[in-house]
Amino acid sequence: MIIGGCYDLSGTLYLENMLGELNENQIEALLKSRSVGRIGCHADGITYVVPVNYVYDGSQLYTHSVKGMKIDIMRKNPEVCFQVDSIRNIANWESVIAWGKFEELIDLSEKQHAMQKIINKVMPLMDGENAQPSHGFTANASDVGSQVELILYKIILTKKTGRFEKA
Numbered sequence: 001m002i003i004g005g006c007y008d009l010s011g012t013l014y015l016e017n018m019l020g021e022l023n024e025n026q027i028e029a030l031l032k033s034r035s036v037g038r039i040g041c042h043a044d045g046i047t048y049v050v051p052v053n054y055v056y057d058g059s060q061l062y063t064h065s066v067k068g069m070k071i072d073i074m075r076k077n078p079e080v081c082f083q084v085d086s087i088r089n090i091a092n093w094e095s096v097i098a099w100g101k102f103e104e105l106i107d108l109s110e111k112q113h114a115m116q117k118i119i120n121k122v123m124p125l126m127d128g129e130n131a132q133p134s135h136g137f138t139a140n141a142s143d144v145g146s147q148v149e150l151i152l153y154k155i156i157l158t159k160k161t162g163r164f165e166k167a
Helices: 024-033 069-076 108-125
Strands: 005-007 013-015 018-021 036-043 046-056 060-065 079-089 092-104 151-166
Touching (some): 024 092, 024 151, 036 069, 046 069, 046 108, 069 092, 069 151, 079 151, 108 151
Antiparallel strands (some): 005 013, 036 046, 046 060, 060 151, 079 092, 092 151
């Protein structure tokens, strides 16, 4: 099937890549299928973009961190941007950008619930039986608030858009 192209004067067909917008179902599928995305935040003249592990429940992202620049910026300005992609190669990719609001989780049971979702999503992707993420993680959701000082938060998404390229 030819998805786009043009002919030169000799009649040779040159295929073009197809660029387009993802529909709502494709946007949701990409957000749910990935485990690493990038948060963009801005405050006091500083813009900061950083990768995060996350889990998406259909309306909000749950993620975690230790205290640092990202948390400081989002506490000052909770309006953030989130980007996630799936790239097979330079001409075959999908990308979603979403905007939303940072909200730190305070309730211990909500924090443990969010941490368990993150553990369930991310740990199967770790290589090796002794592999552990380098920071901001715990083996058990019940460790949150007692053994590990993690900051768990959600991004309540308010707008989503997506694009793709297919060769």
